[in-house]
Amino acid sequence: MTDTTNATGVLGAPVDRRDGAVKTSGRATYSTDVDVEGIVHAALAHATVARGRITVLDVEAAARVPGVLAVLTYRDRPAMRRPGRLNPLNLASLAPGVSSGYLLDDEVHYDGEPIAVVVAESLEAAHEAAALVRAEYEAAPDPVVDFPAVAAGGAPQRPMPIGPPLGGSKGDAEAALAQAAHRVDATFVTPPQNHNALEPHGCTVVWTGSGRDAQVTVWDGSQNVDWVKRHLARTFGLAPGQVRVISEHVGGAFGGRTMVWAHTVLAALAARETGRPVRLQLTREGVYRTVGGRSPSIQRVALSAGDDGRLTALIHTAQLRKGAVGGAAEQVVSCSHDLYDASAMRLGTQLVSMDLLPNQVMRAPGEANGTFALESALDMLAASTGLDPIELRRRNLAPSRGPIDGKEFSQRRILEAFDVATSAFGWADRPVAPRSMRDGRWLVGWGAATAFHPAWQFPAHLRLSVAATGTVTLECAFHELGMGAPTAVAQLVADRLDVPLPAVEVRYGDTSLPTGPGAGGSGQSASIAASVDVASRRLVATLDRLGRRTDGGAFGDGRSAHERYTEIVRRSGRDEVTVELGPRSGLAATWSGLRDTVKLMRDQRRWLKAAAGAQLCEVRVDADTGEVRVTRWVGAYDIGRVINAKTAASQIRGGVVMGIGLALTEATLVDPRRGRIMNPSLTEYHVPVHADVPPIEVHLLDHPDPQTPLGILGAGEVGITGAGAAVANAIWHATGSRVTELPITLDAVLPRPAGS
Structure with a gap:
């Protein structure tokens, strides 16, 4: 197991959160705050029976509301795949909140299930139109609802x-x-x-191109951006690399943003079908109806x-x-x-x-x-x-x-x-x-x-680098749900590399970065710590080898580790020296994920x-x-x-x-x-x-x-x-x-x- 010493004193220190000023001043950008040109708004209409089939679905009144661009239902036969089967060896298979998908047929599985998504030029028009969607049902006579x-x-x-x-x-x-x-x-x-997080569930989606050239960018408050990416890719028949999910700030989660729910899938559908950037923010009631x-x-x-x-x-x-x-x-x-x-x-x-x-x-x-x-x-x-x-x-x-x-x-x-x-x-x-x-x-x-x-401990891939300017950068698609994770991760890096905390920059919450662990099971910090420890050792070894080649490693003049690292990078003529943990795509990534899962299983069998x-x-x-x-x-x-x-x-x-x-x-x-x-x-x-x-x-x-x-x-x-x-x-x-x-x-x- 890794060294648990704390020689630098930075671990455990009551450091102020790096994002504190941004959040308390209202400058933090959440999933529905993104400024995108041409943005339109979506709203959901919900089923009002626990189980049955839709016999009448009247959207004409909704379509006539000024500013409405589309009213999408199962009758439009949206090209989406149903969620796949659960695979215990593939944690991403846990991503879908429901196994039935959305708007794929006339069947209703629970009260509140979305039966239509309305897209309009304004938020008010979208909600007005959603309220005008009229449905009649052949309801099951005895739904099982009394626990x-x-x-x-x-x-x-x-x-x-x-x-x-x-x-x-x-x-x-x-x-x-x-x-x-x-x-x-x-x-x-x-x-x-x-769940009643301060920020209701919502997302912003931009879809460009089509077919193999399609690219989807989703700003979504999530506890597992990798799951969102993989689920959307499967749902819409895309390669994972065609989907980018960004989740820089999340206004509370507590488990409620672990899976992928209707608002994310249907916002992506609406953006694809209308060709416009779409924002879908659930109402408080909408969260209760569609998020478990x-x-x-x-x-x-x-x-x-x-x-x-x-x-x-x-x-x-x-x-x-x-x-x-x-x-x-x-x-x-x-x-x-x-x-x-x-x-x-x-x-x-x-x-x-x-x-x-x-x-x-x-x-x-x-x-x-x-x-x-x-x-x-x-x-x-x-x-x-x-x-x-x-x-x-x-x-x-x-x-x-x-x-x-x-x-x-x-x-x-x-x-x-x-x-x-x-x-x-x-x-x-x-x-x-x-x-x-x-x-x-x-x-x-x-x-x-x-x-x-x-x-718990999960796989965590990351990229760690030291620049000639002295900046130490950690890149990993982990999550900040309000608990100060970027500050804690910066402390981990500063401790492992013995560098000043202000020199450490942390980039997170974006699937364009190396895949991070989900923020669940109280395991995100330990998971990242394991990888930071390994990457730090590799980076120091790389710098030592580079230092010996550039000047014989002669740094016996009392310089700090940070000064030594910076000088080595500068003398090498490089902009930065980087190490990366974890393959990012292809069979290597699949095999790495399977290996990490087996390792987790073995560890669970041995220790409590x-x-x-x-x-x-x-x-x-x-x-x-x-x-x-x-x-x-x-x-x-x-x-x-x-x-x-x-x-x-x-x-x-x-x-x-x-x-x-x-x-x-x-x-x-x-x-x-x-x-x-x-x-x-x-x-x-x-x-x-x-x-x-x-x-x-x-x-x-x-x-x-x-x-x-x-x-x-x-x-x-x-x-x-x-x-x-x-x-x-x-x-x-x-x-x-x-x-x-x-x-x-x-x-x-x-x-x-x-x-x-």
Whole structure:
């Protein structure tokens, strides 16, 4: 594994974000801000049934709106290919959000599916015309849209070759549960949720030429520009080199921009058919109708223990949903697979196919809602045994190997995280009994939970160069979603080459650059770090050889490494010296991708790598109204090597805020008769606002993981894991009410009248 030393001191420094001034001043260019001559606008019309066929599609009124250039439907027979089959060895095959494509026939697969795209000279005309598209349907009589009614009929799931565990077992867990002195057996329910990034999904597309001479440029807010490029190339019968995707700034993503959805495909179609540059910006409602979110879940967690608190049984099963034309099982039980040891364990995942928009990844998919159930059940067991909730966790955390598969942890510092967090929080003063703390009309409670998220690493190609001017340039098509990635990557380069940070320039977010990793699974930083480390070594070796040829390598005059590199390039007569990792096209690129995938699979079989931590919070509950306020939060996290203390802490705080939303406010309401989302806007779908968020104290352990690139584990998602349970556990401590369904509403918190 790579060297994890930090001799330069630049790694971990709280460096200000390089794009901070551009974003706060409004000068950052997002996907629909691009100034293109002759731009026209597109808008979508949506289906209003969950499943069926279109029998009447009247676009005449829409076509008559002044300024309308085209109304495209399936009747125009657009030349587009359907998405291909999923290939676990080709990660780009995961790109399409739906497997059915768009506007390819008269079939409707979910409420909200696009049935027409309108192109007009103005945004207002496009939306006016889209509202005038009239459709009639032969609707299926019994669409499958009520998740609780069908959840029990799901099919058992197995993981892909690359992926987190969806099940596992050892011993007879049901028998151990039945024989235990202390046991908990509870059902936990979490709702579907939708992404609400600051920037709604949108793109700008310019299409020039045709056939082999066609070139398509797409400005798209994306978490994986390479997937967008490859999916569009396949859809429109182009070579990947004919498609360029640019994604310099993205106004939030959280998983919602991982796959390729309708707006991107249909904007490209509209630009091709009209011969005009097209901009398509989804409305908030349009995002809900066409971009998948988190799957709901029904989970059973059953735990048992002896009087000493040692677990004798751990059962965790999850019922989830997918769409009939896409989606996949989330790793809801994966934390139970890896966190706590029990004498007997049984885990499993069932997935039911429904006539709904396919689910897709949403920050810590599976772990966010899975830890709510697991960590709530552990608190229930702590109450039964009379142990402090954190002490119960200490006694059961798997010490060095996975409790089911026996894989060795690359490092395991959860106990240290709890030591740091409990000391900072003052947990020793917590009374054991609920309803023991009060401040006037407020009932006060303290809750805790374990945070846990697996660490991932993906292939990352890049180009690294030193110029005669002294500039060091890193080029890689990675992504900036708002977390300060270019700043962190510049710190990586400055550290590996021992050059001043201001000398480093980073170019990213463009498929014309070497292929970068997707920004998902909290793996982008570690993936880039691995390649930066290799490229830096190669570049230094190249410069050393060049230096020996030009002057015998005589630089013993106290010059810095940066001065030495610059002088070597200058004396060689070159403008720059460059190394590049990764083939860019052809069979070499395909073989490289396959080799990287196999390497990832082997690594997963050997090691269990994860970011982890301790979540502690305080809540106050109004004894009369049930109003809940989260008033204090302290967390300590092992995310491996910290690249930038400021941006890493910000990432963690963002996850905690999202966890507060998961616990208290967020739920997508689906009509159980028709499958229509009933609250598709920020007016009715409630996310935390400033008044809902307490001071969040973040402690980063900063211990490099010896089995990850430069010791990095990842910070993007661990902050939301365990957060929902910490809030629920604090509410129980404040009120004595155990809540097992999210979001936690007033009626669930208030004591129920006797006999109700």
